[in-house]
Amino acid sequence: MKPAKFEYHAPKTLDEAVNLLGRYGEDARILAGGQSLVPLLNFRIFQPQALISINHCAELAYLRVEPDGLVCGALTRQAEAEQSADVQDTCPLLSAALPWIGGVSNRNRGTVCGSLAHADPLAELTAVAMALDARFSIVGTKGRRQASAAEFFLGDLTTCIEPGEMLEAVHFPRSGKNASAAFVEVGNRWHGFAVVGVGAHVECDDVGVFQTVRLSAIGVGSTPVRLTESEKILQGTRGETQALQEACNVAAVDLDPPGGFHADSAYKSGVLGTLVERALNETQALRLQKEAR
Amino acid sequence: MTTHQSNDFVGQRFPRREDQYLLRGEGLYLDDLAEPHNTLHLAFVLSPHAHARILSIDVSEALEVPGVVAVLTGEDFVSLIKPIRPNIEMPTYLYTDRLALALDVVRFVGEQVAVVLAESKYAAHDAIELVQVEYELMPAVVSLEQAISEGSPVVHEHVAGNIAFRGEFASDDFATKHAAGKYRLRERFRHGRVSGSAMEPRGCMAVPIRGEEITFYTSTQIPHIVRTEIAKHVIGCSESALRVVVPEVGGGFGVKAQLYTEELISVALCLKYRRPIKWVQDRREDLLTNTHARDHIYEMEATFDERGVLTSLELELYTNIGAYSSSPFGGTIETTGGARQIVGPYKLPNYAYRCYAVTTNTCASGVYRGVAQPACFMAMEGIMDRIARQLNIDPLEVRLRNIVLPGDMPWVNVLGVRYDTGSYQKCLELARERSGYEDFRRRFPGSRLKDGKYHGIGIGNMVELTGTGAPGWRVRGLQAVSGIDGATIRVEPTGKVSVFVSQANAGQGHFTTFAQIAADHIGVRPEAVTVYEGDTASTPFGTGTFASRSAITGGGAVIQAAEKVSNKIRRLAAHELQVEPNDIVLQDGRARVASDPSRFVDFEKLCLLAYSLGKGALPPTEVYGLEATEYYDPPVVTVANAVHIIEVAIDAIDGRVAIENYYVVHDCGKVINPMIVDGQIHGGIAQGVGEVLMEEIVYDEHGQLINASLLDYLLPTALDVPDLSTLTIDHVETPSIDSLGGFKGVGEGGIIGSVAALTSAIYDALEGIGANVNSVPLRPSHIASLIRAARQSAPDPEATRAKQELTAAH
Amino acid sequence: MSSIETTTVELVVNGKRYKRQIEPRLLLADFLRHEIGLKGTHIGCAHGVCGACTVQIDDKTARSCLHFAIDVQNSEIKTVESLATPEKLHPIQQAFHESHALQCGFCTPGILMTTEEFLRGNPNPDDDEIRKALCNNMCRCTGYVNIVKAVGLAATSMSAAENE
Secondary structure, X not given: OOOOOOEEEOOOOXXXXXXXXXXXXXXXXXXXXXXXXXXXXXXXXXXXXXXXXXXXXXXXXXXXXXXXXXXEEOOOEHHHHHHOHHHHHHOHXXXXXXXXXXXXXXXXXXXXXXXXXXXXXXXXXXXXXXXXXXXXXXXXXXXXXXXXXXXXXXXXXXXXXXXXEEEEEEEEEOOOOOEEEEEEEEOOOOOOOOOEXXXXXXXXXXXXXXXXXXXXXXXOOOOOEEOHXXXXXXXXXXXXXHHHHHHHHHOOOOOOOOOOOOOOHXXXXXXXXXXXXXXXXXXXXXXXXXXXX | OOOOOOOOOOOOOOOOOOHHHHHOOOOOEHHXXXXXXXXXXXXXXXXXXXXXXXXXXXXHHHHOOOOEEEEEEHHHHHOOEOOEOOOEOOOOOOOOOEOOOOOOEEOOOOOEEEEEEEOOHHHHHHHHOOXXXXXXXXXXXXXXXXXXXXXXXXXXXXXXXHEEEEEEEEOOOHHHXXXXXXXXXXXXXXXXXXXXOOOOOOEEEEEEOOOOOEEEEEOOOOHHHHHHHHHHHEOOOOHHHEEEEOOEOOOOOOOOOOEOHHHHHHHHHHHHHOOOEEEEOOHHHHHHHOXXXXXXXXXXXXXXXXXXXXXXXXXXXXXXXXXXXXXXXXXXXXXXXXXXXXOOOEOOOOEEEEEEEEEXXXXXXXXXXXXXXXXXXXXXHHHHHHHHHHHOOOHHHHHHHHEOOHHHOOEXXXXXXXXXXXXXXXXXXXXXXXXXXXXXXXXXXXXXXXXXXXXXXXXXXXXXXXXXXXXXXXXOOEOOOOOOEEEEEEEOOOOXXXXXXXXXXXXXXXXXXXHHHHHHHHOXXXXXXXXXXXXXXXXXXXXXXXXXXXXXXXXXXXXXXXXXXXXXXXXXXXXXXXXXXXXXXXXXXXXXXXXXXXXXXXXXXXXXXXXXXXOOOOOOOOOOOOXXXXXXXXXXXXXXXXXXXXXXXXXXXXXXXXXXXXXXXXXOEOOOOHHHHHHHHHHHHHHHHHHHHOOOOOEOOOOOEOOOOOOOOOOOOOOOOOOXXXXXXXXXXXXXXXXXXXXXXXXXXXXXXXHHHHHHHHHHHHHHHOOOOOEEOOOHHHHXXXXXXXXXXXXXXXXXXXXXXXXXXX | OEEOOOEEEEEEEOXXXXXXXXXXXXXXXXXXXXXXXXXXXXXXXXXXXXXXXXXXXXOEEEEHHHOEHXXXXXXXXXXXXXXXXXXXXXXHHHHHHHHOOOOOOOOHHHHHHHHHHHHHHOOOOOHHHHHHHHOOOOOOOOOOHHHHHHHHHHHHHHHHHHHO
């Protein structure tokens, strides 16, 4: 269908955008890349009274390396982050996940923050944010506030962003040296939406002992899920076979993934452990590659 | 008698003339056509319920939307359009009339209940949301299994038990012969529902020209059928004042070989409002309302001897035809198709079937590439595989023992269908040799599990009934599908050739292939030929483009017309050059004396005579003009064949299927353009992969179509098809002896072989662990659950095998 | 600036500037097709999946069914019509022609725009890279086999032309 009518605003500054948000409250939507939002407008599932396009807010277009991490402003395009050496260095899991999102023509326009704010339970970046304990900077008429990943993702397409607020930036903690990361997915087609996806981020010491292990999954809940039990098992090991197997076996315990015609719950639980193994194997291979150089 | 024996152009890999404008983006598809300034745009209010009584419709709010001109409901159309009743004459067939716009009852989610006319499409979409419809819900029946069960709700009151048609057949003394079978197996095959999903959604535009004349543009494969049906159904529409023009069509696949309510409504409203009326659907409406296909159950019992040769087959087939019998093919087309085409290339001496067309509260089904053949061959090839497993004979060998052999041709099968020529044995043997089949068997003598993947190899051994002429359609009771096609060929005054064919292509390259045929038979170069299709004002009457028929029927008509025209050219040239007509040879636009090649006359000069231009005079025995119109009715059917052999590797945990190797050997008779033939096979393969691994139209228990978008109805991408290094296509040419050009059809062969072979490959990979693969689609989750269940329940594979032999239908 | 009824927009498309009075909700695809008559860009789904509507915004591919014309005013849009000259096809188009990489042609413009961007960034791709680059453009007719061939042929012919 053709989308319903809306009032269109193209603020030039963040302040303007926030004022507009304040004015419209829940009757407005932020338009950035539009890759998630506009299909819903074309289906007329959403019919906001106003669209506030932040595509002309230059001050939101930044991708910055800071001492404690990487900050993506609201207008950081996914393609930009994908091609950035800074992102590869400071946040390899983000680099690993980005190529899985749609196609180049989606990532050219789609934004990192936009995908997170939309909170589709199958969005790869939500798993990245969850795994790395990303910090969300939310701004509204009442000022700024921060939210942790756990606080941010509330459910299917639902975040803690209130009417009148928008996601201004997301902060990914800087990963340590000797960090490697991988993202793996399975779906019902060789490329397309994930049925289940796993992001793995591993930091080792100089002798290969896992100091930091972060694992999270999409597709096994209405929000991304941190696989904390698996992380605990791997912590302090070198990722040997037995530890790895144990970590994979417990991954799906206590999970009750939503089932549907794309895949049933048993499949998702069944495949999760294998994806954890594949992701960790990939991080291992990357680590060896780096060491070889 | 052909005048141009050497076939310079037929058989050549001519690049397409269509490409120049299509590549530039200059192709004008329906939505690209210039809209006259006062065009009204239609948008439809669709029923959100699968089965309901319409209590009231309030259009007042919708009328308030700026730009809205009118909002009409079913009541308004009672006096405008007659009920749609596909003309099918078969005993036991029960008509399920459909109104252009629902009046009292809606029978599927997506059925149209009101239509908005507005100055812009955006305004029309604003208005449809404001139409208030009050419904009283009625019990809905959604699945095939539910519809045939005791006590199910019925879709139409007069169609008891939801059986709109039942067909049956039994060969002589079947019961006795079937009971006497030495070995027996039973299986139930299930094929899910799919949607053709051409890249271009449907649309149409009716434009008043002058007086009562209307030019009706529509994205269709059957312009003449649509024209006649519109004239019969739209009150006040005169067929001779109705011109149907087909623009560029962005894919048809049979889904556009239907008569749709929007077409009738557009013409009716054009007559009523005397303004151009335009309608284009979106993808959601496409998936909701364009005819669906497949959704079959095959209950089969086969008997065979100790060598694996079939001695009898009994089939009970149920097809889900949706809420209404679609027009013109009706709800019986897949039912009779599946039941009759399943015999395939096998000698099967004793056969009986009972087939049922079952109504449900879902979108009507129609014809989609292959039309039942992908499903019924999936089943038959599944039977071959199971015979092989039961007797521990190689599956390819079993097929070789069952096929019709060269010495048997022409073969009349157990149903009385004649197979004119074919290369079943040659293709199977070539496939065995060139597909890596025997190498696979050597590599995997026992367990198929290697490196975490189950490996399998599958065979799709198929015939395809192509070029069905009038008798073929009559046998299936289809009175509105004439079966003939026509061609007019005209040599223009300057010597160029125009060919008008009663076809309507959607990407098959007709402007190139028919030019090749005409050029060969008239004696000009293809560059001198222009082909026209899809315009009822200039092309003769015909049936249209579907069911792998255009090469045969269109080609045959072109050849006949070309013969007539070239005979006249030869007579005129003979008169000019003072020789006998059979001493004249036509080539490159020249008529040359065969016995003295230095003497010739250009076609252009002969045209001066034919059109009374210039100084010469026509011979007294001739009439003016240099054109001919011929109709061709191919005798019943001509049978193409192919073998697909696919090697797969299935991940034991995630259930994903990788195609390791894909081999095809295909015989479509005399090939017109090998490049185009390969392209048709490639496309069919991709759709077959989609059908087996990912495509399914899913209705929930309330009849809601839950995946009405391409986000959830998954089409294969470039990563899902075999890559260049793993795909091999060989060709065999066994010309048809029944079709004029020796051509056979190829449009559907790719998908038929693909579905059968891919299912067979997955079965082959997993049957060793006791998993029984007998339904599609097979998503990774389904395959993974088959693997999980097999591994858990059957530690002893031998015990599993024994259990399966005794197992009745699932 | 706020507007719900029509407003004036200026877009640069294929190097030419256009000024039109439109509603904010007018999709870029519809602007191209119905406001300025560039019909080569097609709408296959309007939910950003099929890729038939692919154009380039500032030399980067984008799904024109997911953008509003008003929102991309300060950008340069390129469509399939920018590839060929009246006399000659673009080498990519020529390669598609020689490879029989199109049948009905509906998806083709989107695939051409995707291919143009891809080969710019990766002039010497292998088949795997090509398939990955194409996997977000849907084609229902060709089964992709000849499209992959065509992209490889285009890469070769464009490299050869570069080296002359």
